[in-house]
Amino acid sequence: xxxSKRIGLDSLSPTPGSxxxxxRIGRGHGSGHGKTSGRxxxxxxxxxxxxxxxxxxxxQMPLYRRVPKRGFKPINRREFQVVNVGLIAGLExxxxxPEELKAHxxxxxxxxxxxxxxxxxxxxxxxxxxxxxxxxxxxKIEADGGTAELIS
Numbered sequence: 001x002x003x004s005k006r007i008g009l010d011s012l013s014p015t016p017g018s019x020x021x022x023x024r025i026g027r028g029h030g031s032g033h034g035k036t037s038g039r040x041x042x043x044x045x046x047x048x049x050x051x052x053x054x055x056x057x058x059x060q061m062p063l064y065r066r067v068p069k070r071g072f073k074p075i076n077r078r079e080f081q082v083v084n085v086g087l088i089a090g091l092e093x094x095x096x097x098p099e100e101l102k103a104h105x106x107x108x109x110x111x112x113x114x115x116x117x118x119x120x121x122x123x124x125x126x127x128x129x130x131x132x133x134x135x136x137x138x139x140k141i142e143a144d145g146g147t148a149e150l151i152s
Contacts, residue, residue, distance in 0.1 A: 080132060081107040085140050086120015088128065097129035097151070114151075122146055 005011070025037040039046040055062060083106050088096055091104050098114050101107045107114055116128055118136025125145035131152075133141075138148045 078113060080115035081109070081112050082115050082117050083107060083130075084117050084119040085122050085137050088116075088126060089120060089123045094125070095127040095129070116141075116148070 023033060023038075024031060025033045028034045036046065044050050044052065055064070057063070083101055087106055091100075091106075093100065098107065098110055101114060102110055113131035115132040115134070116130045116137040117134050118138075118140050120140075122141055122144045126141065127147045127149065128141055129149045129151050131150070133148050133150070141148045
């Protein structure tokens with residue numbers, strides 16, 4: 001009975017051709033890596049110990065200092081999807097939350113918070129649920145007999 005070859009960590013070897021010979025630098029002209037040893041001629045990068053930061057421009061005034069800086073972007077900014085009260089007036093139904101507004105195509109995503117703004121008029125009693133309301137929007141909804149409910 002022929003015994004099968006056992007496969008284990010001790011029998012592993014690299015794929016043929018996957019491991020090339022190491023480049024022996026500075027071993028004469030015949031090696032192909034003699035004289036300048038693959039570093040070209042002169043210059044900062046040919047010297048030993050040369051390490052140049054990626055953003056270094058050789059002493060030229062760097063780009064990040066040449067370009068003017070403007071503005072400030074707050075880290076914890078809440079980006080609202082805005083819907084005007086006047087747009088809700090044209091919809092059928094009496095209660096509107098983010099799900100209903102998305103179904104009617106007034107907002108793009110349920111992941112971002114919704115804010116109701118006061119442009120236009122509801123014209124009827126509606127219940128609106130949103131993450132934020134402008135003062136004008138709240139007044140207009142309540143003036144028409146509706147309610148403005150905050151979602152946390």
